Amino acid sequence: MASLPIESSSKAMKRLAARSTVASDEGPGIVVERRGAKLRRVYRGEIEETFLLGAACSEVFTGPRLAKVLRPALEHQRLAIEKMERGESWEPLSIHTSAGFPGALTGFVECLEKNLPWTGSDWFVNVQQEGATAVWAGVEALGHLRQMAPHPKCSASRSLDVCRVGVAERSYHGTPTTALGQPAKPLWPNAPRTTGQVSYPLPPLSGEKECEEYLRKFDAFLAEHPDIGIFVFEPQWGSSRLARAWPPQLLKEVIARCQRSGAYVLCDEVMCGLGRHGEGTLFLSQAWALEPDAVTFGKSLASGTFPLSGVIVRHGSKAMWEAGIKIQQSHTYAGSSALAYLTATEILRELPGWFDRANRSGQMVRDLLGPVADGKFFRLYGQGLLWGGEFAKTVAATDLKAACHKEGVWPYIVESPSLGLMISPPMDIDEDQLREGLEGLVRVVNRLKAGLPEEA
Numbered sequence: 001m002a003s004l005p006i007e008s009s010s011k012a013m014k015r016l017a018a019r020s021t022v023a024s025d026e027g028p029g030i031v032v033e034r035r036g037a038k039l040r041r042v043y044r045g046e047i048e049e050t051f052l053l054g055a056a057c058s059e060v061f062t063g064p065r066l067a068k069v070l071r072p073a074l075e076h077q078r079l080a081i082e083k084m085e086r087g088e089s090w091e092p093l094s095i096h097t098s099a100g101f102p103g104a105l106t107g108f109v110e111c112l113e114k115n116l117p118w119t120g121s122d123w124f125v126n127v128q129q130e131g132a133t134a135v136w137a138g139v140e141a142l143g144h145l146r147q148m149a150p151h152p153k154c155s156a157s158r159s160l161d162v163c164r165v166g167v168a169e170r171s172y173h174g175t176p177t178t179a180l181g182q183p184a185k186p187l188w189p190n191a192p193r194t195t196g197q198v199s200y201p202l203p204p205l206s207g208e209k210e211c212e213e214y215l216r217k218f219d220a221f222l223a224e225h226p227d228i229g230i231f232v233f234e235p236q237w238g239s240s241r242l243a244r245a246w247p248p249q250l251l252k253e254v255i256a257r258c259q260r261s262g263a264y265v266l267c268d269e270v271m272c273g274l275g276r277h278g279e280g281t282l283f284l285s286q287a288w289a290l291e292p293d294a295v296t297f298g299k300s301l302a303s304g305t306f307p308l309s310g311v312i313v314r315h316g317s318k319a320m321w322e323a324g325i326k327i328q329q330s331h332t333y334a335g336s337s338a339l340a341y342l343t344a345t346e347i348l349r350e351l352p353g354w355f356d357r358a359n360r361s362g363q364m365v366r367d368l369l370g371p372v373a374d375g376k377f378f379r380l381y382g383q384g385l386l387w388g389g390e391f392a393k394t395v396a397a398t399d400l401k402a403a404c405h406k407e408g409v410w411p412y413i414v415e416s417p418s419l420g421l422m423i424s425p426p427m428d429i430d431e432d433q434l435r436e437g438l439e440g441l442v443r444v445v446n447r448l449k450a451g452l453p454e455e456a
């Protein structure tokens, strides 16, 4: 068993300015080892065992499945290193995109093509490291298309001088310092926000009348903002709205209206994509036939061991080539890693076998957490393997963390705009383990509801 001196771990944590105040060791600590969803970590000066109920969709597989998808990259690396040691030529592990791309790109693109959220042959993909830059790359691509012409579904003439971006009133597309989106609070007082964004109103979660009312509101919004050339939607929100999903028909209609108004539409599936939504396809946009113009992906696509994200754009490859337009959004290691492509290709092959499981596990979440979600003290949102829980305003984050510590479970805790938690375990989470973790979470909710002190 791996061991880690508690003292040196606390010392390192106090130097780290991330997820906790610097100079304290109050953050989630250093993870010593894991088995499935169970972690052993140094937490506030002690070794604790906890149950990881999902870390913002950042994990896809565990144990033997994770080993399987990581194996090709390991073999590739081993072979390359052995050749380097012998002084022979080797196949690149990584190469700057100004010099070329690794051969593993081809297998990745082939696999992606089998999972597109639409039909058609004019698509293209841009590859990045993290989700935030993938969203930007998507917006940039759509910005170029819009510069050439309003959306093909638009019959009216449109001025193309200004192109603002419509984002949801509450949305997260990456870190608030540089990404698009409307987070609950600025990073620091008067911190600059990305300019050029306009917020559209949040939709109802259900109800025919409510949806009709929303469409009227959205039409008025479109009429008021003809300069929005690109809309960004999260079909199922991540942390910014605690996994709430759009009513599918409403979103489909809203997207169609945006396109008829001349705007292009990006669905950000960094969080809900890769089958996590439980609707039986890689992308939710496909399951719900949303017909967006671009879709982002990211998070655990290359298992997180290798960061990989990107955006697929439905049309424009021919038009952009003819106009000589290149995507500017590029970074030193964007799309450069053979290891990332090899792992992502394996994951894309493996994932469809787990789509049903995401749906079944979602039912387990509903069955176990549903009864404690009274709609007042605790509300539950979500589907598949992406869920969020929201607490009443009377609950303090410190109490929630203490209760989770006490019950040995660790969801992703969200502190604003309201206190909540996210559940997004790996797609292959063992069903018994998931049950155990959810039962722990039920005890957390009951403990908080009963106002039990931490040491009770």
Ligand SMILES: Cc1ncc(COP(=O)(O)O)c(C=O)c1O
Residues within 6 Å of the ligand: 056, 129, 130, 131, 132, 133, 135, 172, 173, 174, 175, 234, 238, 239, 268, 269, 270, 271, 298, 299, 309
């Ligand atoms: C919906 C959504 N888009 C984009 C991002 C940004 O991804 P990354 O953190 O990899 O930059 C996130 C991150 O959680 C997200 O939830």
